[in-house]
Amino acid sequence: MKRFFRLMPALTLIIMLFAGMFMGILQKDHTYSSAENRMLQKLPKPSAKKILRGKFQKKYETYLSDQFPKRDSWIKLQTTAERAFGKKESNGVYFGKDGYLLEKYTEEDFDEKLVKRNITALGKFVRQASKTSNVKVMMVPSKTYALDAYLPAFAETYDENIFYSQLKKELPDDVIVPVCDILQKNKNDYIYYRTDHHWTTLGAWYGYCSYLDAFGKNLKNADLKKEQKKVCDNFLGTTHSKVNMYSQKDEISIYEPKSKMKVIYNLGEKTENSFYQTKFLKKKDKYSVFFGGNQAVLEISGGKKNKKTLLMIKDSFANCFIPFIAEDYEKVIVVDMRHLNLGMSMLLKNYKPKDVLILYNSVQFMQDKEFAIKP
């Protein structure tokens, strides 16, 4: 008996080594990792030449690492261990307070020339559109910047104020909607997803309030907040994908407008009576419940019969914002320039909007490589 116990540590190690080997050999190989969003190395074919040059060996080691049984769980275990070691970030994501995962941005994440080019192009378009329409620009701050109170101690992130002051210099007065202020003021509310870079429907509602505020309208719609309906409570978003660890799941809420709305997708590709495509709630990419993700052009009608048209030029942050604003216009044209091969001035000509709203997330705007080339 004693002998067995004496052998136990060695036996355990040997069993683990063999278990790892056989599980690796017997399992079916994966071709793609959805968590990492990349193709995985397949078993390389050996040849004398490849072996002599060491190429086969290198690929084989990548293969072992890529196809390691339960790879995702191991990565989760590692990240959890890192947290236990007191590490405050992993793969460019800070472990913030209250379960918030916050992307870390540094100056290297932004190309100064590109930012400048985008700002100049925006200024040019705003001045052009201002001749015929009321133009507003809404730059939604990144989660990390708006919720910097949630950052771990001493953690630093890119100061977006640099960008906002550049923007202020370029744009006419009263064009910028001070959405950053209202969000920072309400940072204790659930305004950004814990595990995704987007703002929540509540965050977008605050954004909507500041939009109305900018037009000098009094906030009759303040009770909209109450009407949001939770549709999902197990959302793990893009920030979570970067770190892949055990984390608190997010809730998604939606706002159902009172009147019946009509949405024409991509110039007649399809027509629906709802803003929401609930089938996405069962998939990984749950934020796409709003309009099925980013669409090139949406034409929304059914709001107030006031003959007013709104042209929105936007990125994904607008998707949960649109339902609030849609009721205020007879027609809303929503355009995602990244998916449309058309200049912005053409849109003005075509739709003759009363109001124009440019809604972007600051980081996505600064990094947008196409914005400036579609004047």
Place this chain on the structure above:
Amino acid sequence: MVFSSLLFLFRFLPCVIILYFITPSCMKNTWKNLVLFLASLVFYAWGEPIYIVLMLFSTVVDYINGGLAGYFVNKDNKKAAKFFVFLSVVINLSLLGVFKYTGFITDIWSQITGMHISVKELALPIGISFYTFQTMSYTIDVYRGDAKPEKNIINFGAYVTLFPQLIAGPIVRFKDISVMLKERSITASKLSYGAVRFIIGLGKKVILANQAGEIFNTVTAYTGENLTTISAWFGILMFALQIYFDFSGYSDMAIGLMSIFGFEIPENFNYPYMSKSITEFWRRWHISLGTWFKEYVYIPLGGSRKSMSKTFFNIFIVWFLTGLWHGASWNFIAWGMYFCFFLILEKLILLKVLDKLPSFFSHIYALIIIYCGWLLFAWEDIPYHRIFVGAMAGKTDAGFINTNTMYMIASNAILLVLLIVGSTNLPAKAGTWICSKNEIAANILKTFFIVGVFLLSIAYLVNGTYNPFLYFRF
């Protein structure tokens, strides 16, 4: 191939273990040694298949030289025996010279003469610094009569190529192992001791050393505005800890694997950061290298038995070579000379002073000298030394400390404590104390320890792209 890889743990090692244990130990372990010999060749060839030729060349040449040296020693023909020792040393040092020092020597040559020679830099065959030293020890031991020449080339091949200590030591002298090559027992306690030791080493390397190394690399990459005085000090501290955990972890794995195969080989580290003097540090750090130089260089030169000046000259030679052994670069020679200076100083007066001081002060003295030594060792390029020494002395635009530095220290405080405690003998003492109570409970605890550290190491390996091995370049 390195031990801290999925390939080694989940393909190579299980295959070798099963082959080794189903092979009978008859014929004085020849068959088992053959398994080890062939496995070692595969292990060695994995990264650079061409260099397997080098390995076989070394094996055959030293087998012949050692055999002939032994033959002539038996015939009492010392001169002829000496010739073959000489031949073996020349061949081994030439191999080292060609593969490790060519670039360095031609650089010096072109600096002195202004003549530019372009030589194709050869990839350094892994472990060449270790196995050439082992094979030299073979012929010398045979010549001195400390060991009998090995007649069986399979046994000898197994000694030269033995994969557990092939690429990073410990440098096992032939006389330490020659008997075990033929007669060794595999017992339950040896197996389990080996398993625990291997896992300790794996954890030290994969969980601790790699993390420390990442911090050191971050600090090295800092440009002006982030390299504060504190971060420079912290970075070097992390290097000091990384190199200890990396290297001693590798030695632990080697000793553990050898124990699983039934061998007992000498220790390579003995808590070097607990030393009270530099003399003591070098008795605790990379022991097998120190022993090698002492036995095969220092003592043959006359050691300390002759005049004071001859002793100092001998110390100088040994430390020049020790420095050079660590790498073909001036900074390693400077590092050797640095220790040479303190060793002579200690021999002259300092040791007597240190003996009288409270041990706290002698610990501090030794740690500061060792710490500053790593400053020389950490980089081969001169600019780094200047920038870091400047920053540590306060000459940096970034100032004494900034938010970035605070963040780095706050994120790594737990790691730092683990590293510091782990480099003392406290964990070993605690382990021995717990295990002395009840054998069965001790073995159960060891099993849990193995499972825990193993799983965590695998998690780090699966996720980690950062898994270098420092002593590879030596």
